[in-house]
Amino acid sequence: xxxxxxxxxxxxxxxxxxxxxxxxxxxxxxxxxxxxxxxxxxxxxxxxxxxxxxxxxxxxxxxxxxxxxxxxxxxxxxxxxxxxxxxxxxxxxxxxxxxxxxxxxxxxxxxxxxxxxxxxxxxxxxxxxxxxxxxxxxxxxxxxxxxxxxxxxxxxxxxxxxxxxxxxxxxxxxxxxxxxxxxxxxxxxxxxxxxxxxxxxxxxxxxxxxxxxxxxxxxxxxxxxxxxxxxxxxxxxxxxxxxxxxxxxxxxxxxxxxxxxxxxxxxxxxxxxxxxxxxxxxxxxxxxxxxxxxxxxxxxxxxxxxxxxxxxxxxxxxxxxxxxxxxxxxxxxxxxxxxxxxxxxxxxxxxxxxxxxxxxxxxxxxxxxxxxxxxxxxxxxxxxxxxxxxxxxxxxxxxxxxxxxxxxxxxxxxxxxxxxxxxxxxxxxxxxxxxxxxxxxxxxxxxxxxxxxxxxxxxxxxxxxxxxxxxxxxxxxxxxxxxxxxxxxxxxxxxxxxxxxxxxxxxxxxxxxxxxxxxxxxxxxxxxxxxxxxxxxxxxxxxxxxxxxxxxxxxxxxxxxxxxxxxxxxxxxxxxxxxx
Numbered sequence: 414x415x416x417x418x419x420x421x422x423x424x425x426x427x428x429x430x431x432x433x434x435x436x437x438x439x440x441x442x443x444x445x446x447x448x449x450x451x452x453x454x455x456x457x458x459x460x461x462x463x464x465x466x467x468x469x470x471x472x473x474x475x476x477x478x479x480x481x482x483x484x485x486x487x488x489x490x491x492x493x494x495x496x497x498x499x500x501x502x503x504x505x506x507x508x509x510x511x512x513x514x515x516x517x518x519x520x521x522x523x524x525x526x527x528x529x530x531x532x533x534x535x536x537x538x539x540x541x542x543x544x545x546x547x548x549x550x551x552x553x554x555x556x557x558x559x560x561x562x563x564x565x566x567x568x569x570x571x572x573x574x575x576x577x578x579x580x581x582x583x584x585x586x587x588x589x590x591x592x593x594x595x596x597x598x599x600x601x602x603x604x605x606x607x608x609x610x611x612x613x614x615x616x617x618x619x620x621x622x623x624x625x626x627x628x629x630x631x632x633x634x635x636x637x638x639x640x641x642x643x644x645x646x647x648x649x650x651x652x653x654x655x656x657x658x659x660x661x662x663x664x665x666x667x668x669x670x671x672x673x674x675x676x677x678x679x680x681x682x683x684x685x686x687x688x689x690x691x692x693x694x695x696x697x698x699x700x701x702x703x704x705x706x707x708x709x710x711x712x713x714x715x716x717x718x719x720x721x722x723x724x725x726x727x728x729x730x731x732x733x734x735x736x737x738x739x740x741x742x743x744x745x746x747x748x749x750x751x752x753x754x755x756x757x758x759x760x761x762x763x764x765x766x767x768x769x770x771x772x773x774x775x776x777x778x779x780x781x782x783x784x785x786x787x788x789x790x791x792x793x794x795x796x797x798x799x800x801x802x803x804x805x806x807x808x809x810x811x812x813x814x815x816x817x818x819x820x821x822x823x824x825x826x827x828x829x830x831x832x833x834x835x836x837x838x839x840x841x842x843x844x845x846x847x848x849x850x851x852x853x854x855x856x857x858x859x860x861x862x863x864x865x866x867x868x869x870x871x872x873x874x875x876x877x878x879x880x881x882x883x884x885x886x887x888x889x890x891x892x893x894x895x896x897x898x899x900x901x902x903x904x905x906x907x908x909x910x911x912x913x914x915x916x917x918x919x920x921x922x923x924x925x926x927x928x929x930x931x932x933x934x935x936x937x938x939x940x941x942x943x944x945x946x947x948x949x950x951x952x953x954x955x956x957x958x959x960x961x962x963x964x965x966x967x968x969x970x971x972x973x974x975x976x977x978x979x980x981x982x983x984x985x986x987x988x989x990x991x992x993x
Contacts, residue, residue, distance in 0.1 A: 423462050425524070426492070430454045433499065433517055446502035454495055461488045486535050493539035496521055497546025511554075515562060518547050522573060536577040544570045626668050627945035628874065631967035634661045635880040638970050642887055665967060670801040672947055674785060677808045684726040684812045688836035691721040691763065694731050695753060702738045706751065711742050716754040722836040723763050729809045730833075733817070736802040737767040737829045744827075745771035757835070765831040774821040782819060783807040867891045867908070868977070871901040871915035871927065872943065881914065881943070881968070888974050898922030902930050910938055912980055914964075917944045917955070925958040932959045939980040943968065 434451040438444055468481055500514055522543050525536070548570065551563035637658040640646065646654070676682035699715045706713040723730070734753075741751040749770040758764050774782060781787045786800040810817040810831055821827035868885060870892050872878040878894055885892045893908070895901035899922040901915065913931070917924040928940045942955045945966040955963050964976055 420465065422525075423458055423465070426521075427455075427458050429517065429521065430458070433513075436513065450495070450499055450502050457488070457491055457495060461492070464488060486538055489535050490538040490542065493525075494542035494546070496543040500547040500550040511559065515547065515551075515566070518543055519566070519569065537574070540570070540573060540577065544573070622668075625945075626664070627947070627966040628877065630661060630665055630668075631945070632876045632880055634658065634665070634967040634969070635877075635884060637661065639880075639883050639887060661967075667801075669947070670805060673805050674801055674808075676948070677805065677812075682812070684729050684809070686724050686726060686813060688722045688724060689727045689730070691723045691755060691765070692717040694723075694727065694734065695755075695765075698731060698734045698738055699753075702735060702742065705739065706742050709742060709745070710748045711745055712748075712750040713738075713742075714750065714752045716752070719755075721755065721763055724834045724836050725813045725815075726809075729813065733806040733809055733831060734765065734767070736806045737831070740802065741767055741769035741771065741827070741829075745769050749826075758832075761835055763833055763835050765833070766828060767831075768826065768828040770826040773823040773825050773827055774819070775823055779819065779821060783817070867893050867910055869893050869895060869901060869904060869908075869910040869913045869915075871895045871898060871913065871919070871924065873897055873916060873919040877916070877943075877966075881973075884968070884970055884973055888970065888977070890977065898924060898927035898930075901927055905931060905936060905938070906934070912977065913938055913940045914943055915940060917942055917946065917951070924960075925954065928959045941976060941980060 430451060434447055437447050464484060471481075496518055500518060522540055525539055544566065548563060548566050551559050551566060554560065554563075637654055640654050641651065641658075673682065695715050695717050699713065703713060738751060738753065745751065751770075752768045753766065755763055755765045783803050785804040787804075788800040807817045810833070813833060815831060815833040818830045818832070819827060820830075868890050870878065870881050870885070872881060872894075873896050875896075878896065882892050882894060893904060893910070895904055897919045898915070901913070902922065904910075905913070913928075915924040915927055922930075924942055924944075931938065931940060939961045940959070942960045942963040943966060944951055944955075944963060947965050952963055961980060962976060964972060
């Protein structure tokens with residue numbers, strides 16, 4: 414701030430000095446004096462310019478030294494004194510440019526306030542010699558005009574000194590505000606950097622936690638599913654197995670919800686908006702939630718008698734509606750009811766309504782219902798839940814350009830609404846797109862013939878390797894086993910496989926390197942990743958490496974079967990095309 418405006422000040426001083434010398438040079442009794450004045454002024458300008466340059470090149474620590482302030486005051490005093498000497502050397506009875514001198518010095522003095530105002534002492538040390546010498550010169554003039562000018566100049570000097578004090582106060586206030594703003598900006602930058610570091614650490618932790626939890630959960634849930642197919646178990650044993658499966662799935666749900674919430678907060682969760690038949694989504698949700706409703710004797714009624722296509726992400730919309738229906742059942746009275754319907758409140762919008770006859774939500778807590786980890790105290794102990802589901806549903810709905818709202822009466826029940834945009838086909842009568850979609854869904858449900866070719870399973874964890882092998886056997890498939898990518902690559906080079914199931918993180922050779930080697934050797938076989946990493950970066954890495962699909966651990970029998978059906982159906986086509 415000390416030399417902040419000196420570059421332009423020195424340039425202006427030089428220009429004015431040259432003009433004054435050029436205009437007044439050659440007049441009688443003043444040419445020599447003016448030459449001396451201009452030479453000294455040029456020398457002062459050079460010294461102050463060099464001083465300014467050195468200050469700008471100095472480090473912040475050096476700039477803070479007191480000596481710079483002293484040098485600045487000395488330079489300003491010399492400049493003010495020598496501008497005043499222009500009046501002393503230039504005034505004479507034969508000089509017709511006395512008025513020009515007065516205007517020049519007064520203008521220089523007024524303009525100096527902007528450059529020197531941040532230090533009161535500097536202003537005074539510049540103005541007093543510059544204006545004082547001019548005033549002294551005017552007093553000794555015999556003409557009436559210059560006596561009047563001297564009186565006016567005296568008033569100007571007084572006014573300027575008073576104004577300089579105000580300018581000093583205002584300038585320092587501005588400097589203080591600017592420093593405070595800079596400090597706040599730096600604090601914000603530091604806070605942002607710390608937040609980014611914290612977010613990165615959180616992402617790393619969540620990724621690691623997800624992988625470490627999913628790996629043992631894969632074994633727990635996988636073997637539980639296999640035990641359910643054991644005909645030798647008693648009913649008591651089957652009940653105990655179902656309890657294990659329920660607890661395992663609850664833990665898995667918690668892991669998935671925490672990861673979803675973290676992705677949303679970080680902006681890493683993506684939705685794919687497309688036109689989807691709403692009836693299909695509701696029927697899928699109904700079939701999944703029906704066993705839960707039957708277990709609690711809840712009457713579930715889904716009214717979908719109007720054809721409707723909605724703009725949404727199929728998976729995420731299904732997740733939102735399932736969460737609302739699940740809550741409507743969990744927080745309901747036994748023998749209560751849950752009704753799901755939709756309507757068209759405004760043009761281009763569809764409103765999906767989930768209404769229950771349950772406990773209801775107190776008015777003083779309804780505004781917190783979408784806060785993460787918020788649960789009603791009166792129900793939190795007797796009803797299983799994490800308090801994350803509604804928060805995720807609300808954020809997912811917003812990402813799909815919709816809104817999630819609630820209305821509730823304590824003891825009467827609650828109604829949740831999901832408002833979403835309709836597609837161009839909604840509402841309409843029978844739509845070919847719906848029929849085509851239904852055909853596709855029916856095709857997925859048809860059980861294909863089991864492939865006669867073997868499936869190669871690559872997994873370094875012995876427990877998971879044994880589990881996947883048992884799951885494939887239960888589903889009617891034959892499998893060969895490998896414990897790392899190098900072993901698997903050797904087996905692929907000497908045998909024919911219909912499909913490869915591979916873990917991603919393995920010693921010796923991981924799944925990414927394995928699929929790279931498969932593609933480099935022009936082996937056209939579908940490769941499906943088995944991974945406990947549920948983050949989007951993992952999916953991108955799998956696709957980049959050349960994998961065809963990804964299954965996230967824990968692996969359910971249904972998901973495994975659906976994925977195998979999909980790629981074994983297209984396996985011949987895949988091999989014929991030589992897709993890599």
